[in-house]
Amino acid sequence: MAAAKKKKFVKEIMTKGKTLVTCGPKDKVADAMKLMVGKKVSGLPVVDDDGKILGVITEADVLTNRKTTSVKAAMTDKPITVCGDDTIKAAAELLAGKKIKRALVAKEDGTLWGVVSRTDVIKAML
Numbered sequence: 001m002a003a004a005k006k007k008k009f010v011k012e013i014m015t016k017g018k019t020l021v022t023c024g025p026k027d028k029v030a031d032a033m034k035l036m037v038g039k040k041v042s043g044l045p046v047v048d049d050d051g052k053i054l055g056v057i058t059e060a061d062v063l064t065n066r067k068t069t070s071v072k073a074a075m076t077d078k079p080i081t082v083c084g085d086d087t088i089k090a091a092a093e094l095l096a097g098k099k100i101k102r103a104l105v106a107k108e109d110g111t112l113w114g115v116v117s118r119t120d121v122i123k124a125m126l
Contacts, residue, residue: 010091011084013124014105014114022047022112025054025072032057032071045104046075051111053104055079081106084113092121 021039023032025046032044036059043058055075065074082091082103094103095118105114 008088008124009084010082010086010088010105010116011114013088013120014084014116015120016105016114020045020112020114023057023071024048025070025075027071028069029057029062029065029071029074030069032074033062036062042101045079045112045115046071047112053079053081053106053110053112056102056104058101079104082116088121088124091116092125095121 021035021041022045023035025048036042036044043056043061045053046055046057048054054072055077056079057071057075061074061076068074080094080098080100080103082094082105084105084107091103095101095116102115102117104112105116107113
């Protein structure tokens with residue numbers, strides 16, 4: 001009899017800690033663009049000084065808000081979030097269903113814990 005596959009959780013595969021790249025609502029869109037290009041990411045969580053999630057700014061936001069100067073004005077202010085205890089399967093279904101590249105991983109208090117991307121999920125499925 002084959003051994004049962006152990007469930008994997010978002011908290012095991014998400015990007016967190018020092019490798020997590022964020023920006024603030026008062027940052028300039030141009031600076032967010034430079035950060036995305038420099039860090040080779042397609043979006044950034046937008047957090048306040050306490051780490052609370054305010055939104056996300058993506059390549060699409062930048063392209064559609066080129067004339068806007070502040071991240072706050074350009075960001076998506078209702079980002080899709082997941083819990084670190086969600087399964088990878090649930091995250092995959094959410095990303096596919098919402099047609100998004102990443103979801104922010106929120107702690108219970110609304111602060112940013114990490115980011116889980118399509119790439120993270122695909123790697124975990126291998």
